[in-house]
Amino acid sequence: MGMAGMTSIDHFNLRSFDLNLMIAFDAMMKERSVTKAAAKLRIQQPAMSHNLSTLRMLLDDELFIRIGNVMQPTAKAEAIAVSVADILDRAQSVIQAKDCFNPACAEREFKVGFTCEELLLLPDLVARMAVSAPGIRIRAVRVFGDDVGRALDQGDIDLSVVCFPLVPARYRHQKLLNQTLACVYNPDLLAVSGAPSRTEYLAARHVFIALQDDIRGCVGTLIREAGFDLDIVVGVPDYMAALEIAAVSPMIATMPDLIASRYASRFGLAVHPAPVPIDLPSVSMVWSARGESDPAIQWLRAEITDIAAGITSEGRLLAAE
Known part of the structure; x- marks a missing residue:
């Protein structure tokens, strides 16, 4: 009734x-x-x-x-x-009554926060949903820093995929992927033979992902804190823009290896390890305690976990914490 x-x-x-x-x-x-x-x-x-x-x-x-x-x-x-x-x-x-969730016939919209990792997971997630969960909708939400916790607390997002070095203890979280630093460039435009040496890398002009005010972005800031000074010419809000710029300009785009290995070839770019000793934070999934027992969010977490397991060349998946 x-x-x-x-x-x-x-x-x-x-x-x-x-x-x-x-x-x-x-x-x-x-x-x-x-x-x-x-x-x-x-x-x-x-x-x-x-x-x-x-x-x-x-x-x-x-x-x-x-x-x-x-x-x-x-x-x-x-x-x-x-x-x-x-x-x-x-x-x-x-x-x-025990809650149940059947993705094949359910209709629901999930709001998933991303700091900048949507290209790693979202395409495969959407492809899966088209086959096994046609009534599910995903709204990707850009989140920054402390906004992640605030959005989780207020219910603005159901979960988030982040690359923070530390996740506050009050949130549930699972490490999904390790990542290293890669650099990509157009070998027809940049006078570099093979993997760039550190000297060549430091002398080049660069494009970085900069989601907030600093043109260096989080990766460029890590490089500077390690004692390396780069000529960062362009800061862009997403990886695709950085790849496109590297494809048409004599610049190096520096980004996580998982993104570079998946997308650089589409732009005709060479991919090599970045010749600077930088440890990137792991990619993690974060959710609030109130979503812990929600069967729908449990299903979504399982889907993201399974996708992450097949992303890297090693198929590496870290244990849940």
Whole structure:
């Protein structure tokens, strides 16, 4: 029955009625004995007698009349017995119900936060959904730094894929992928033979991913903190723009190896390890405690985990933390 067809519940008046009395009434209907009903409810007989007295007062009816050794229900008791049993059965079903999620027929929109890793996971996730979960929608949301925690806390996103070095302890998280640093360039435009030496790398002009104010971006900042000064000419908000610029300009684009190995060939770019000793943070999946037991989010996490397992050339998947 839809909400429009439901009778409005008078919460104020209903709260004055002890719903446990309905359980006592149902036990009496089944046992026809105060002693047996008390045993069924695991309470003392005086407590059961008190419940019966309260019911008689509230419903203005004797409800049960002793005939010989049996407490026989009155006409009013018989009239309400089926409804009371139905209410208790529904309540029990609600309490004992286990959530389930069937992606094949479910319709739901997930909001997934990304700091900059959507190219690693989103294409494969969407391809899977087209086959096995056609009613599922994904909205990718760009998140930065502390915005991830705020968005999770406020329910603005269901989970997030990030490359933070540390994840706050109050969030659930799973490491998905390790990544190293790669550089890509157009060998027809840049005078470099094979893998660039450190000297060649430092002397080149560069394009970096810069999601916020600093043109260096997070990777360029790590390189600077390691003591290397680069000539960063362009900062762009996404990897595809960096790859396109590297394809048409004599510049080096520096990015995680997983992105470079998957997409650089589409732009005719050479891919080599970046000749600077930089450790990149792992790619992790983060979600809030309130989404821990949601079967739909559990399914989404499992899909992302499975996709991550096949992304790297080594098929590397780190254990959940």
